[in-house]
Amino acid sequence: MTALRPTPAGSTSIAVLANALSVDPPAGPDTVVSGVTLDSRSVQSGDLYAALPGATTHGARFASGARDAGATAILTDPVGAQLVAEQGVVLPVLVHPEPRAVLGHLSALVYGTDRLKMPLIGITGTNGKTTTAYLIHSALVALGRQVGLIGTVETRIGDERVRSVRTTPEAPDLHALLATMAQRGMDACVMEVSSHALSQHRVDGVIYDLALFTNLSQDHLDFHHDMEDYFAAKASLFTPARSQSGLVCVDDDWGLRLAGQSEIPIDTLTTQPGGLADWTVTVDPHDPHRFVLRGRGDELHLVSALPGAFNVTNTAMAAAALLLLGVDGAAAQRAVLADPHVPGRMERVVVDDGRDDLPAVVVDYAHTPDAIRAALEALRPVTAGTLVCVTGAGGDRDRDKRAAMGRAAALADVVIVTDDNPRSEDPGSIREAVLRGARAETGGGTVLEVGDRREAIARAVAIAAGVEPGGDAPGATALVAIMGKGHETGQEIGGEVHPFDDRAEALSALEAAATQLGEASA
Numbered sequence: 001m002t003a004l005r006p007t008p009a010g011s012t013s014i015a016v017l018a019n020a021l022s023v024d025p026p027a028g029p030d031t032v033v034s035g036v037t038l039d040s041r042s043v044q045s046g047d048l049y050a051a052l053p054g055a056t057t058h059g060a061r062f063a064s065g066a067r068d069a070g071a072t073a074i075l076t077d078p079v080g081a082q083l084v085a086e087q088g089v090v091l092p093v094l095v096h097p098e099p100r101a102v103l104g105h106l107s108a109l110v111y112g113t114d115r116l117k118m119p120l121i122g123i124t125g126t127n128g129k130t131t132t133a134y135l136i137h138s139a140l141v142a143l144g145r146q147v148g149l150i151g152t153v154e155t156r157i158g159d160e161r162v163r164s165v166r167t168t169p170e171a172p173d174l175h176a177l178l179a180t181m182a183q184r185g186m187d188a189c190v191m192e193v194s195s196h197a198l199s200q201h202r203v204d205g206v207i208y209d210l211a212l213f214t215n216l217s218q219d220h221l222d223f224h225h226d227m228e229d230y231f232a233a234k235a236s237l238f239t240p241a242r243s244q245s246g247l248v249c250v251d252d253d254w255g256l257r258l259a260g261q262s263e264i265p266i267d268t269l270t271t272q273p274g275g276l277a278d279w280t281v282t283v284d285p286h287d288p289h290r291f292v293l294r295g296r297g298d299e300l301h302l303v304s305a306l307p308g309a310f311n312v313t314n315t316a317m318a319a320a321a322l323l324l325l326g327v328d329g330a331a332a333q334r335a336v337l338a339d340p341h342v343p344g345r346m347e348r349v350v351v352d353d354g355r356d357d358l359p360a361v362v363v364d365y366a367h368t369p370d371a372i373r374a375a376l377e378a379l380r381p382v383t384a385g386t387l388v389c390v391t392g393a394g395g396d397r398d399r400d401k402r403a404a405m406g407r408a409a410a411l412a413d414v415v416i417v418t419d420d421n422p423r424s425e426d427p428g429s430i431r432e433a434v435l436r437g438a439r440a441e442t443g444g445g446t447v448l449e450v451g452d453r454r455e456a457i458a459r460a461v462a463i464a465a466g467v468e469p470g471g472d473a474p475g476a477t478a479l480v481a482i483m484g485k486g487h488e489t490g491q492e493i494g495g496e497v498h499p500f501d502d503r504a505e506a507l508s509a510l511e512a513a514a515t516q517l518g519e520a521s522a
C-alpha cells in the first residue's frame with residue numbers, strides 16, 4: 001500500500017536508526033529518513049527500503065529498483081547485504097540478522113508512533129474480528145468520535161476509505177497509517193490483528209490499550225505448524241510488549257486457556273447460560289437478538305442488529321470493550337444500537353422492486369468449518385423452506401480445513417460446491433476435498449458440484465426460487481447462503497484476479513429468477 005502516508009516529520013536519520021539497532025552507522029554523511037517500506041515497488045523518495053528474506057525471494061534482489069525509486073538507505077540481513085553489493089548499489093546499508101524483527105521499532109521511530117497518544121484497540125481470533133471491529137467503530141462514531149479502522153475489508157480514516165490488501169498491514173505501512181490517523185485528529189483506532197501479523201512482527205512497536213480475543217478454531221494450518229502454534233501466535237497479543245489490558249471471550253477452551261495464562265490484566269466474557277466471567281450475557285428467551293450484558297456493576301440491554309448467536313457474542317464483546325474504554329453504560333447502550341453495516345458479513349441481497357415471491361439471499365464471509373456451521377445454524381431458524389449453501393475453499397491456504405468445511409456445509413438441504421479463489425491450485429482438486437466432506441456428512445441432502453462460481457450462484461438462486469427443480473419448499477421461504485468471499489470484489493485464478501462480486505452475482509441471479517417466475521405466471 002502506498003497511499004495514506006503521513007506528512008514526513010523529517011527528524012530521523014540513518015545514524016539515529018543505527019543507534020537504535022546498536023550497530024555502527026554506515027560510512028558517509030548522515031541522511032534523513034522520511035519513510036519506510038518493505039516493497040521495492042512502493043519506495044518513495046527518502047525511504048528506508050527494508051530488503052527482507054522471504055519464502056519465495058529475497059527483497060535485496062530488488063535493491064537497484066529501490067535505489068532508482070529514491071530510497072535513502074537499506075535495512076537487510078547479511079545475505080541481503082551481499083546481494084546489494086553484487087548489484088553495485090551504493091547506499092548506506094544497515095545490517096541486522098533479523099531485519100523483520102526490528103522493522104516495527106524502526107518504523108515507529110521514523111513515523112513518530114513511539115509517542116502515539118491515540119488509544120488503540122486490537123482484535124484477534126479466528127472468526128469475528130472484522131465484525132467486532134465494525135461494531136466498535138460504528139458505536140464510537142455514533143458517540144461523535146473520530147475513529148480509524150484497519151482490517152480485512154478496508155482502512156478508514158474519518159471519511160476516507162482505502163481497500164485492504166491484507167487484514168493487518170506490514171509494519172511500515174501500519175505505522176504510517178497510525179501516524180496519518182494521529183495527524184488527522186483521530187480519537188482512537190480499532191484494528192484486526194491476524195495471527196500472520198503476530199508471527200511476522202507486523203504489529204511490533206505498537207502497544208494496544210485494549211486487546212480482544214474472539215475465539216479459536218481451525219484455519220491457517222498451512223502457515224502455523226499446528227493449533228498450539230496458532231494459539232501461541234494469538235496469545236502473544238496478551239503480553240506486556242503488545243497490550244496493556246485485554247478482553248477475552250471464554251466461550252471456547254482456547255479462550256479459557258488464554259484467560260488462565262495471560263500476562264496482562266484481562267476481563268473475561270461469556271455468553272454461555274450460567275457461565276462464570278467478568279461479563280455475562282443473558283439472551284431473551286423470546287427473541288434471540290435481545291440480551292442483557294452484565295459486568296463491572298453495569299447492566300446493558302442490547303439488541304444484535306446482525307443475525308445469529310455468534311453476532312450476540314460479537315455485539316457483547318463490542319459493548320464490553322466500549323465500557324472498558326471508559327464509555328458510560330447508557331451511552332454505550334445507545335451507541336451499539338446504531339446500525340453497523342458490515343460489508344459481506346450476513347449481508348442481505350434484495351431486488352429493489354419489493355417483490356415477495358423470491359428467496360432470501362445472504363452473502364457471508366464464512367471460510368472456516370466453524371464459521372460455516374455457525375452461519376448455517378444462524379440461518380436455519382429463519383428459513384421455513386429449503387436452505388441452499390454455496391461454498392468452496394481458497395487455494396494456497398490450509399488444505400486440512402476443506403473437507404471439514406464441506407461437512408459443516410452439509411447442514412444445508414442443498415450444498416453447491418464451487419470455486420473460491422483457487423490461486424495457483426487446481427480448482428477441481430480443491431472442490432474434490434470439499435465435496436468429500438459434504439457427501440460424507442449429508443443426511444439425505446443434495447450435494448452438487450458447479451465449478452464456475454457465477455453459474456453456482458445462479459443455480460442456487462434458481463433452485464431456491466423454484467424455477468429449477470431441487471428444493472423441497474422453494475419460493476419466498478427458501479434461503480440461499482453464499483459463503484466465503486463476502487466483501488471481495490475479485491476472484492484469483494492462476495495468478496490473475498478477475499472482477500467478481502458475490503453480491504452483484506446474487507442480484508443478477510435474483511433478477512433472472514424474477515423474470516422467469518413472471519413469464520411462468522403470465
Ligand SMILES: CC(=O)N[C@H]1[C@@H](OP(=O)(O)OP(=O)(O)OC[C@H]2O[C@@H](n3ccc(=O)[nH]c3=O)[C@H](O)[C@@H]2O)O[C@H](CO)[C@@H](O)[C@@H]1O[C@H](C)C(=O)N[C@@H](C)C(=O)N[C@H](CCC(=O)O)C(=O)O
Pocket residue numbers: 038039040041051052053054055056057058059060062152165166167168169170194195196197223
Ligand atoms: C505467508 C505470508 O504472509 N507471506 C507474506 C510475506 O511473503 P514472503 O516472506 O514469502 O515474501 P516474498 O514474496 O518471498 O518476498 C520477499 C520480500 O521481497 C519483497 N519484494 C518482492 C518482489 C518485488 O518486486 N519487490 C519486493 O520488494 C517483498 O515485499 C518481501 O518483503 O511477506 C510479503 C511482503 O510483505 C507478504 O506480501 C506476504 O503475504 C502474502 C501475500 C499473503 O498472502 N499473506 C496472507 C496469507 C496473510 O498475511 N493473511 C493474513 C491473515 C488473514 C486473516 O485470516 O484475516 C493477513 O493479515 O492478511
Ligand SMILES: Nc1ncnc2c1ncn2[C@@H]1O[C@H](COP(=O)(O)OP(=O)(O)OP(=O)(O)O)[C@@H](O)[C@H]1O
Pocket residue numbers: 125126127128129130131132152167192214215310311313314344345346364365366367370371372374375
Ligand atoms: N464470533 C464468531 N464466532 C464464529 N463465527 C463467526 C463469529 N463472527 C463471525 N463469524 C463467521 O465468520 C465469518 C467471518 O467473520 P469476520 O469477517 O468477522 O471474521 P474475521 O476474524 O475478521 O475473519 P478473517 O480472519 O478472514 O478476516 C462471518 O462471515 C461469519 O460467518
Ligand SMILES: N[C@H](CCC[C@H](N)C(=O)O)C(=O)O
Pocket residue numbers: 152167367393394395397420421484485488
Ligand atoms: N483472510 C483469509 C481470507 C480467506 C477468504 C477466502 N475467500 C479465501 O480466499 O480462502 C485468508 O487469507 O485466509
Ligand SMILES: [Mg+2]
Pocket residue numbers: 129130151152153167192
Ligand atoms: Mg477479518
